[in-house]
Amino acid sequence: MLSNIRIVLVQTFHPGNIGASARAMKTMGLSDLVLVNPRRFPDPEASRLAAGAEDLVDNARVVESLANATNDCVQVVGASARLRSLPLPHFDEPDVMARDLVSHATSDPVALVFGRERFGLTNDEIRCCSHQVSIPANPDYSILNLAQAVQVLAHEVFTAWRRRPHNDYRPAIPAEDRPPTREQLGHFQVHLSQVMQRSGFINQPHARTEAQLEALFARARPSRKELSLLRGLLGSLEQHLPGE
Incomplete structure (x- = not known):
């Protein structure tokens, strides 16, 4: 550990x-x-x-x-x-x-x-x-x-x-239930930013809105499976946005 x-x-x-x-x-x-x-x-x-x-x-x-x-x-x-x-x-x-x-x-x-x-x-x-x-x-x-x-x-x-109990046995956590790495979370945040900009939700990069949403997901601590679901949702929304 x-x-x-x-x-x-x-x-x-x-x-x-x-x-x-x-x-x-x-x-x-x-x-x-x-x-x-x-x-x-x-x-x-x-x-x-x-x-x-x-x-x-x-x-x-x-x-x-x-x-x-x-x-x-x-x-x-x-x-x-x-x-x-x-x-x-x-x-x-x-x-x-x-x-x-x-x-x-x-x-x-x-x-x-x-x-x-x-x-x-x-x-x-x-x-x-x-x-x-x-x-x-x-x-x-x-x-x-x-x-x-x-x-x-x-x-x-x-x-x-x-101070952790010596007999504190914890079964292995399935990969999909583990927290995402910073790299995985970073890819999600870039994807989210792109969708927000293409949709007109924000009109400039690095707006304070992006920082607040980053903090929201940091507090929420989504699992890798949940982050994958969010990426899927963003991908679905992108299909209905006008092309760049």
């Missing part, structure tokens, strides 16, 4: 923070590290600050976009201080997030995403996530170092995993 939980670091500026994050991960049993466009990597400073977790640094995957890092995941939680600037589902408590993440990790990959040291994740990157989470802290000084944030949330995940 823990091997299905991925830590994604977006455009990390200081290579030492990669190593320190890897160390934080390893202490909590996590091993899947993905780096999105790090400023400097590989770098000796990353290996030095890993302090025993050099294997995670050596095996880290480097990708060009957050979508590439999370397309196969069924749940992607972005760590962000922007509590409600976007209408995505938000976990107010990290322990609640961790229990939910662990439950999805029993059968599919999931991810925790951390942004840049100075300003975190952009709004477009948060839109690549299915949920947001913030770490409660002193309101007068709530700034956490990147590796500290990884450590806090990794600890919550490990605690949620450790």
